[in-house]
Amino acid sequence: MPLSPHAPCPCGRTTAQGLPVAYADCCARFVEHFDTAPAPDAEHLMRSRYSAFVTENAPYLLATWHPSQRPATLDFEAGAKWLGLQVKAFHPTGAATAEVEFVARFRVGGRAVRLHERSRFVHEDGRWFYVDGDQF
Template identity: 75%
Template sequence: MASSDTTACPCGQTNARQKPLAYADCCGRYVEHFDTTPAPDAPSLMRSRYSAFVLERADYLQATWHARTRPAQLDFDPGARWLGLAVRSQHSTGEDTAEVEFVARYRVGGRAVRLHETSRFVREGGRWFYVDGDQQ
């Protein structure tokens, strides 16, 4: 699955006028340019990882998953249709650690799925990484 630079970002982020941000102006700058443009904070990384799941970008997901907890490979649900993301809360838990609570919704095989998670992130070498999360 691909996204053009002008399509609305899968994460659903909007500007001050409540207009959807373009993928290139939102998560695309991190997903497409990870080597040169890392996500500046944990919430931005979480949103970009959601977009990467929608776009089935295993390369980005692996690159932003902390080495300590990163799976050897990722499999995507065939036929999954992502419906939206809601960030419930975000807070710093230390100088280089943070948590983001979110709800991601999708359909697979005609069944609605709701993933509610509090994710933990760590910053190392100036880059944020997903560590793990607790599902609600």
């Protein structure tokens, strides 16, 4: 499901004035240009992966999943409506590793779902990859 480049980015990033950042100026530069524009850090990758879930962009999600943990296929929750993302913490854990703690909210079948996870990322060959995470 495509998103207008001028729409507010699903990841919820705002300017210093509190205004929503446009998708084209935020996550789209990574999601739509994976081959030429890798996310600069684990937080940007996590935010862009959230936006890819919102837009159901399976190729980007699979490409940014570390090969050691990548599923063969990816199915989306039918009828899911993504409601927001809150990044709670982001910190490097080593020279080429980092963790991002976040809460993502969505609704499916009239039921509210809250996904609270501490995700692990690794930097290899000039790119960040999602490895796995612990849910709370």
